Amino acid sequence: MEKTKILIVEDNRIVAEEIKMKLEHRGYVITAVTSSGEGALDSVDTDPPDAVLMDIRLGEGMNGIETAAELRKLHQFPIIYLTAHADDETISRAKVTQPNGYIIKPFDERELHSAIEIALYKHQMDRQLMESQEWLLTTLKSIGDGVIATDLNGCIKFMNPVAESLTGWPQENALGRPLDEVFQIINENTLQPVESPVSKVLKTGQIIGLANHTLLIRQDGTRIPIKDSGAPILLNGQEKAGVVLVFQDNTQSRESERKTAAALAEKAALVTEVHHRVKNNMQVILS
Numbered sequence: 001m002e003k004t005k006i007l008i009v010e011d012n013r014i015v016a017e018e019i020k021m022k023l024e025h026r027g028y029v030i031t032a033v034t035s036s037g038e039g040a041l042d043s044v045d046t047d048p049p050d051a052v053l054m055d056i057r058l059g060e061g062m063n064g065i066e067t068a069a070e071l072r073k074l075h076q077f078p079i080i081y082l083t084a085h086a087d088d089e090t091i092s093r094a095k096v097t098q099p100n101g102y103i104i105k106p107f108d109e110r111e112l113h114s115a116i117e118i119a120l121y122k123h124q125m126d127r128q129l130m131e132s133q134e135w136l137l138t139t140l141k142s143i144g145d146g147v148i149a150t151d152l153n154g155c156i157k158f159m160n161p162v163a164e165s166l167t168g169w170p171q172e173n174a175l176g177r178p179l180d181e182v183f184q185i186i187n188e189n190t191l192q193p194v195e196s197p198v199s200k201v202l203k204t205g206q207i208i209g210l211a212n213h214t215l216l217i218r219q220d221g222t223r224i225p226i227k228d229s230g231a232p233i234l235l236n237g238q239e240k241a242g243v244v245l246v247f248q249d250n251t252q253s254r255e256s257e258r259k260t261a262a263a264l265a266e267k268a269a270l271v272t273e274v275h276h277r278v279k280n281n282m283q284v285i286l287s
Contacts, residue, residue, distance in 0.1 A: 003029045004120065007049040009067065010082065011035040011059045015105075019053065019082075022109040028116070037062030041070060049077060051116055051123075056083040056094060068097040078123040080115055082107075144248070149233065151242045154179045154198040166226070166249060168219030183245065188213035188225065197230035198243045205240070207231040216247075225250040 006028045010016035016033050023030060032043040038061055040052070052071065056064040068079050080101035081094055094102065100119035103111060140147050146163035150156055155178055159171040167174070167182055174182045185194045200208045208230050215223045228247030235241045 003027055004051065004116070005029045005031045005047070005049045006116070007031050007040060007043055007052045008033045009035075009037070009040045009052060009058070009064065010055045011057075012055075019112065022112055023116075026109065026113050035059060037064070037067030037070070040067050044071065044075060044077075048075070051078045051080060051100075051120060053080050053082055053116075054099075056081050056090060065093050065097055068094075068099065072097055076123075076127070078119040080119050146228075146245075146247045148179065148183060148245045148247075149242060150179050150198055150244075152202070152240060154196065154243070156182060157242065163247075166216065166218070166224065166247070168222075179243075179245075182219075184217040185210070185226070186215050186217065186223075188215050197228070197245055201230045201232050201243045202240065205232055210247075 004027075006023055008016055008019055008023075008030060010019060010033070013035070016035070020030050020033055031047040031049045032039075034040050034043055036058055040054070043049075044052075052068075054064045054068055058064055058067070062070070064081065064083075068081075071077075071079065078100035079097065080103060081099050082103050082105060083090065083094075084105040091102070100123055101115045103115050107115075140158070141160045143160070144162065146166045147158070147160040148156060148163050149158040155176055156174050159167075159169070159174055159182075164170055164174075169182045179198050180196050183197075186192060187194055194210065194214055197208060197210065210226070210228050212227075214226055214228075216226045217223055226247050227250045228245055230243055230245045232240050233242040233244055
């Protein structure tokens, strides 16, 4: 198992050496000890660490918060602040860079070790969560049906590219808008508005499907037949968090239905005509 590598950024040489000694005693590998933000930026390019111990107040040049902000732009390793200052202003500025830990000086070896291990664990969990979210987002964007997710108020939180194409609404313009404004549906025969799927799903808490012959009115006013279903988004399998709609263009299926109906009507007319002629011929023969 590879040892964890730590970069120490501390402008007090005595404190820096003490930290280095404590960490090496715990089995960590020190990639570098530097007293400046500029030195830290150079060091991570040469030998990337697994975590950074960053003093907030450095000497001349960049301070620790500025250095952490620059590191965040290019790297994802956890940053743990070391500081003797715990005032609200310093903490507020530090929080902007999303640190993985905050240690107040003076500290002992056990506190230092615990802070590093917790930061590494949290960083690993955050990465796994981010990868899971990216995988789910990619999956939703890749499927062939339109997908729209809303919150409990029926406001849009997500649309995949197929949903954008079918509704005519780009996601950036639809986010935060009520579903009824973007997903306008009417009955094909009566042309009357159809009840919002969101309200239906939230009322029943079950998966529902739209009635047959439903038309979607796109942003440009054109209409397309669709079929869809809605389902509640549940947290922990119980608490409702919103609704997800899955729908698709039903034009081809509807056209097939029309052709089938027309063919059946034509056959029925033919049968009626044949029956009429046979009846007439039989009457002539009987006469």
